[in-house]
Amino acid sequence: xxxxxxxxxxxxxxxxxxxxxxxxxxxxxxxxxxxxxxxxxxxxxxxxxxxxxxxxxxxxxxxxxxxxxxxxxxxxxxxxxxxxxxxxxxxxxxxxxxxxxxxxxxxxxxxxxxxx
Numbered sequence: 001x002x003x004x005x006x007x008x009x010x011x012x013x014x015x016x017x018x019x020x021x022x023x024x025x026x027x028x029x030x031x032x033x034x035x036x037x038x039x040x041x042x043x044x045x046x047x048x049x050x051x052x053x054x055x056x057x058x059x060x061x062x063x064x065x066x067x068x069x070x071x072x073x074x075x076x077x078x079x080x081x082x083x084x085x086x087x088x089x090x091x092x093x094x095x096x097x098x099x100x101x102x103x104x105x106x107x108x109x110x111x112x113x114x115x116x
Contacts (some may be wrong), residue, residue, distance in 0.1 A: 007041045007042070009042055010041065010042055010043070013043075014096070017029050017096055018096065021096060021097050021098045022098050022100075025098060025100075025101040026101070027097070027098075028095050028096065028097035029082070029095065029096040029097070030070065030071055030085075030093040030094070030095060031071075031093075031094045031095070031096055032058070032059075032068065032071040032072070032073040032076045032077075032094075033058070033059035033068055033071065033094055034046055034056040034057065034058060034059055034073070035056065035057055035058075035059050035060065035061075036049065036054070036055060036056035036057070037054045038054050038055060038056070040056055043077065046077060047077050047078070050074075050077060058071065058073050064092075066088070066089075066090030066091060067090070067091065067092045068091065068092070068093065069088055069090070069091055070085060070086070070087055070088045070091035070093055071091075071093060072085055
């Protein structure tokens with residue numbers, strides 16, 4: 001797919017997820033994060049380049065391996081289904097959730113800078 005088409009599909013998927021979390025106050029999605037020297041703009045791009053030289057890898061996996069361990073990035077890459085998994089101490093996930101239903105600051109996440 002073209003880069004523009006990948007971004008469009010990604011934005012459409014994010015809008016669908018945002019609508020779901022807006023409608024369900026206790027729902028949140030953990031979004032896997034990746035680093036890559038190659039340009040990627042969609043899940044399909046990441047999947048195709050996974051395990052290739054210079055291809056994507058989990059975000060900051062070498063600097064802080066626990067940081068995104070609970071993302072289960074490999075599982076996410078090869079499924080289109082939602083799934084649950086347990087939080088693991090040290091994991092600093094990126095979350096998509098409705099801010100309307102959250103306190104202004106949650107002390108549950110105490111990562112670097114206490115911003116997660």
